[in-house]
Every structure is written in structure tokens, then in C-alpha cells.
Amino acid sequence: MEHHALTMADYPPIDPTIPPSGTGCVECLATEDGWWFHLRRCAHCGHIGCCDQSPSQHTSKHAKAEGHPIIRSFEPDEDWFYDYLQDEYAEGPELADPQHHPLSQPTPGPAGRVPHDWERRLH
Ligand SMILES: [Zn+2]
Numbered sequence: 001m002e003h004h005a006l007t008m009a010d011y012p013p014i015d016p017t018i019p020p021s022g023t024g025c026v027e028c029l030a031t032e033d034g035w036w037f038h039l040r041r042c043a044h045c046g047h048i049g050c051c052d053q054s055p056s057q058h059t060s061k062h063a064k065a066e067g068h069p070i071i072r073s074f075e076p077d078e079d080w081f082y083d084y085l086q087d088e089y090a091e092g093p094e095l096a097d098p099q100h101h102p103l104s105q106p107t108p109g110p111a112g113r114v115p116h117d118w119e120r121r122l123h
């Protein structure tokens, strides 16, 4: 397999002043019954999406569709970044608050939509 070496010059800029788009996955919340396991934040535009274990994997779909490869966890006590182009953990700047979803929001979430057999539905 051909491996193309990327540099940060190939990436769109990270804007640390942009706040998160909301408290849950944008695309899941736009549906009647979407739910997620964990939440991730796009470091480029603030889009909040669901993780790759979630049924709909909206964060990686956003990264591919928008060309926004750097994400950060939107879970409490997690501050790691991930790079979808390199497929590895990455470094990133301090991002605008809030740093994670509200503590009142359950994991998985959102409240009231998570099916009883949710663990079997993960990727
Ligand atoms: Zn989602």
C-alpha cells in the first residue's frame, strides 16, 4: 500500500476560538431516534459528532465529508486529539470552552433514546 507522508501544511487550520456546536451529536439530534456512545469534537469547526463505536459514526463522516481530520474527545476528563488522516493520536491546542458535554447528560446518550440492548449495537 502506498503511504503518502502528510505534513501539517496539508491540513485545514485548527481554530481554537470556535466553541462546540452543542451538547450532543448534531446529526443524531436532527433525527427522531439517533443516539450515541461517546462524543467527539471537530478541532477545525467545533462540530460535535458521535464516535466510531456509535451506530452512525457521524464524527468520522464529518471528517471525511468536510476534510476536517483532527478531532478531540468531548467526554469529561478526556483531552486527547486524534488524526483521521494519520490514524493516530495527535497533539492540539487548548480549545474554547466547554471542554466536554454536560455532566447531566448520560453516556450513552441522549437520555430517553438509548435502546436497552445498546451494547450489542456498537461498532
Ligand atoms: Zn451521531
Ligand SMILES: [Zn+2]
Residues within 6 Å of the ligand: 042, 043, 044, 045, 046, 047, 062, 066, 068
Ligand atoms: Zn469540522
